[in-house]
Amino acid sequence: MKFFVDTADTAAIRELNALGMVDGVTTNPSLILKSGRDILEVTREICDIVEGPVSAEVVATEAPAMIAEGLKLAQIAPNIAIKVPLTWDGLTACKAFASEGHKVNVTLCFSAAQAILAAKAGAAFVSPFIGRLDDIHLEGVELIQDIRTIYDNYAYPTEILAASIRSVNHIVDCARIGADVITAPPAVIRAMANHVLTDKGLAQFLSDWEKTGQKIL
Numbered sequence: 001m002k003f004f005v006d007t008a009d010t011a012a013i014r015e016l017n018a019l020g021m022v023d024g025v026t027t028n029p030s031l032i033l034k035s036g037r038d039i040l041e042v043t044r045e046i047c048d049i050v051e052g053p054v055s056a057e058v059v060a061t062e063a064p065a066m067i068a069e070g071l072k073l074a075q076i077a078p079n080i081a082i083k084v085p086l087t088w089d090g091l092t093a094c095k096a097f098a099s100e101g102h103k104v105n106v107t108l109c110f111s112a113a114q115a116i117l118a119a120k121a122g123a124a125f126v127s128p129f130i131g132r133l134d135d136i137h138l139e140g141v142e143l144i145q146d147i148r149t150i151y152d153n154y155a156y157p158t159e160i161l162a163a164s165i166r167s168v169n170h171i172v173d174c175a176r177i178g179a180d181v182i183t184a185p186p187a188v189i190r191a192m193a194n195h196v197l198t199d200k201g202l203a204q205f206l207s208d209w210e211k212t213g214q215k216i217l
Contacts, residue, residue, distance in 0.1 A: 001175045002052070004161065004183035008035035010045050012186040017049055024052035026105070026127075026163070026183040028083070029059055040076060047077035053124075055105040057083035058093070066093035074102050081105045081124060086114045091121045098122030105161065112146040119156040125181065130174075131164035140164070141173045148178050168192050 002023035005013055008031040016022045025046050032039050043056050056076065058069040070082040070093060081103040084090035094104045098121065105125040106118040110133060118126040128147060130140030147160050159180035165171060168191050174182050 001179060002181040003189060004052075004055075004181055005189065006031070006163070006165070006183040006185050008032055008037070008042050008046070009186065010042065010049065013046060013049050016186060016189060021189060022050055022052070024054060024081075024181070024183075025050050026055040026083070026161075028055075028057050028107070043073070043080070044076050047079055050079070052079065053081040053103055053105075054079055055081045055083040055107075055125075057107065061085075061087070061089060063089040063092040063096075066090065067096050070097055070102070083107050086110075086118060086126075091117055094118065094121040094123050098124075107163065110143070112143065112150055115147040115158075115160075116150060119151065119154075119158040123158045125159050125161040127161045127163040127183070129164035130162055130170055131166040133164075134166070141170070141177065144174055144179050145177050168194075 003021055004024040004026050005016055005022050006026045007013065008027045013022060013025060035042050047054050056073040058066045060066045060069050066084055066089060073082055074080050082097050083105040084093050085108045086106050090106060094106055097104045103124040105127060106123040107127040109115050109126050109128045115126045128143045133140035133143060144160060144162055151158065161181040161183060162174040162179040163183050165182055165184035165188055171182050171184060171192065
């Protein structure tokens with residue numbers, strides 16, 4: 001499973017990338033706002049850090065304007081994936097971009113029916129939002145399972161990019177089901193290393209080592 005980092009914080013991206021934990025990056029208007037930087041500038045810097053796809057999102061809502069914005073974003077770097085919402089206009093733009101060889105991430109997917117349309121329109125990635133489904137008392141992970149089954153039935157090449165990841169359990173569940181990619185905030189990816197028994201065991205080892213009176217260096 002590939003790890004995308006859901007942030008526009010270039011320092012966090014550099015740190016995780018140095019450890020081999022970054023296969024791509026996803027951004028959105030909210031993350032650009034949080035960064036406090038110009039979208040073209042920060043996206044260009046991210047593309048210089050990461051070899052994999054970097055999703056840059058259009059903000060227009062009608063297909064012609066989406067296409068114009070997306071083509072401008074695609075000029076930033078060869079590894080840009082143009083991000084469009086899962087609306088009819090977004091699907092129209094997706095088809096136009098895909099026909100010209102651009103990677104497209106179709107975002108804000110909340111149903112298997114929407115995911116089928118994204119695949120038919122030529123999306124490289126579809127982004128089901130797990131956490132937001134959980135927020136309205138639906139099982140977000142079940143949507144990943146449904147999409148996985150449907151895509152496998154018809155050998156759709158569109159990759160399932162599980163988004164709105166809120167916890168380590170979300171990541172593990174998506175890996176178990178077979179999501180191609182997860183995108184998560186840096187803090188959630190770092191939290192995967194944490195376990196209370198690891199902390200307890202390390203404390204015991206250090207205590208015992210101190211009693212030996214030895215040093216390695």
